Amino acid sequence: MKTQYRLVFSAVAGMLALNVSAAELKPEDAIKLRKANYNTLSWNMNKIKDVLDNEMDFDAKKVAAASNVIAAIANSGMGALYIPGSEKSIGDMKTRAKPEIFTDGEGVKAVAVKFIQTANKLQTAAASGDKVAVAQAFKKVGASCKACHDKYRAKK
Amino acid sequence: MKTQYRLVFSAVAGMLALNVSAAELKPEDAIKLRKANYNTLSWNMNKIKDVLDNEMDFDAKKVAAASNVIAAIANSGMGALYIPGSEKSIGDMKTRAKPEIFTDGEGVKAVAVKFIQTANKLQTAAASGDKVAVAQAFKKVGASCKACHDKYRAKK
Numbered sequence: 001m002k003t004q005y006r007l008v009f010s011a012v013a014g015m016l017a018l019n020v021s022a023a024e025l026k027p028e029d030a031i032k033l034r035k036a037n038y039n040t041l042s043w044n045m046n047k048i049k050d051v052l053d054n055e056m057d058f059d060a061k062k063v064a065a066a067s068n069v070i071a072a073i074a075n076s077g078m079g080a081l082y083i084p085g086s087e088k089s090i091g092d093m094k095t096r097a098k099p100e101i102f103t104d105g106e107g108v109k110a111v112a113v114k115f116i117q118t119a120n121k122l123q124t125a126a127a128s129g130d131k132v133a134v135a136q137a138f139k140k141v142g143a144s145c146k147a148c149h150d151k152y153r154a155k156k
Numbered sequence: 157m158k159t160q161y162r163l164v165f166s167a168v169a170g171m172l173a174l175n176v177s178a179a180e181l182k183p184e185d186a187i188k189l190r191k192a193n194y195n196t197l198s199w200n201m202n203k204i205k206d207v208l209d210n211e212m213d214f215d216a217k218k219v220a221a222a223s224n225v226i227a228a229i230a231n232s233g234m235g236a237l238y239i240p241g242s243e244k245s246i247g248d249m250k251t252r253a254k255p256e257i258f259t260d261g262e263g264v265k266a267v268a269v270k271f272i273q274t275a276n277k278l279q280t281a282a283a284s285g286d287k288v289a290v291a292q293a294f295k296k297v298g299a300s301c302k303a304c305h306d307k308y309r310a311k312k
Contacts, residue, residue: 024206033199039192044232050180068228076200076221 027085028093034081035095037073044069045145048122048138052131060129067119067126067134070141074119079112101152111148118144183241184249190237191251193229200225201301204278204294208287216285223275223282223290226297230275235268257308267304274300 025033044066051059087102089095101108118140125133181189200222207215243258245251257264274296281289 033195036192036195036199039189040196040229043189043192062233065228065232069225069232072221072224072228073196076225077218 025081025083027083028090030081030083030086031090031093031095034078034086034097037076037078037081041070041073041145045138045142048126048134052135052138058129058131058134060126060131063134064123064126064129067123071119071123074116079108096154096156098152098154104152107151111144111151114147115141115144181237181239183239184246186237186239186242187246187249187251190234190242190253193232193234193237197226197229197301201294201298204282204290208291208294214285214287214290216282216287219290220279220282220285223279227275227279230272235264252310252312254308254310260308263307267300267307270303271297271300 047066048063051063082097082102086095087097087099118137122134122137122141125137203222204219207219238253238258242251243253243255274293278290278293278297281293
């Protein structure tokens with residue numbers, strides 16, 4: 001039974017192209033780390049938004065640094081943090097993940113792949129220093145974030 | 157007095173080569189984002205540790221992905237999150253930052269530069285796929301983390 005459970009998890013992890021030994025991770029730490037990664041992503045998305053929205057000069061260096069974080073996290077195998085036992089909030093460790101994110105393998109794979117692709121393109125655009133290219137690529141990353149939130153994150 | 161404080165902060169931020177409009181960030185959000193970045197770093201350091209400690213095969217891809225996150229965050233200007241008002245815990249938003257991190261500009265610069273340099277070297281080593289080089293570079297990143305913790309993070 002335990003083996004079967006592990007096999008199911010391995011299958012899900014495989015779909016997400018992950019590679020982390022989930023056995024060592026406690027569910028509450030998995031939730032904490034998911035939120036840590038998403039908050040880090042959000043901070044860096046906001047930096048790029050600030051540059052695009054507000055600054056007279058295009059700060060290419062800042063945008064490139066933020067884009068590097070976003071692309072690196074997108075490619076870091078976050079799916080490994082969706083382990084059994086982490087489906088619901090645990091005490092003070094709240095999660096807004098919907099149950100579907102643990103069951104809808106194909107749908108999750110689609111949003112994950114889209115996020116990785118758009119994040120990689122943003123990184124390339126940012127490295128070029130072209131503001132228009134960054135603005136376009138940034139919009140697509142934002143759309144991929146939203147697509148996942150709409151489908152797999154509960155409203156507040 | 158307030159102006160002087162801001163000037164000191166600007167000087168520290170400048171030394172860390174930062175560029176974030178701290179005005180828009182609430183102190184509690186700054187603490188939250190600091191912890192999010194450190195937890196994301198910690199998760200990726202642990203992935204590399206796991207590969208080096210436990211795996212028969214050296215998973216170069218996993219190590220490279222984790223190293224990319226570490227280097228990207230190291231270069232993302234985290235010093236911008238040490239804003240006035242974020243020196244102490246705010247309600248449930250706890251911080252273990254010691255007061256010195258807000259005043260010891262030279263010392264903070266030294267640990268920050270060391271972290272960036274060692275993280276960049278780890279990224280290069282990881283890209284090469286050489287396990288020995290990764291192990292050496294990883295040790296140096298760990299030492300730079302510890303140097304900062306010893307000096308600027310309160311014990312639990």
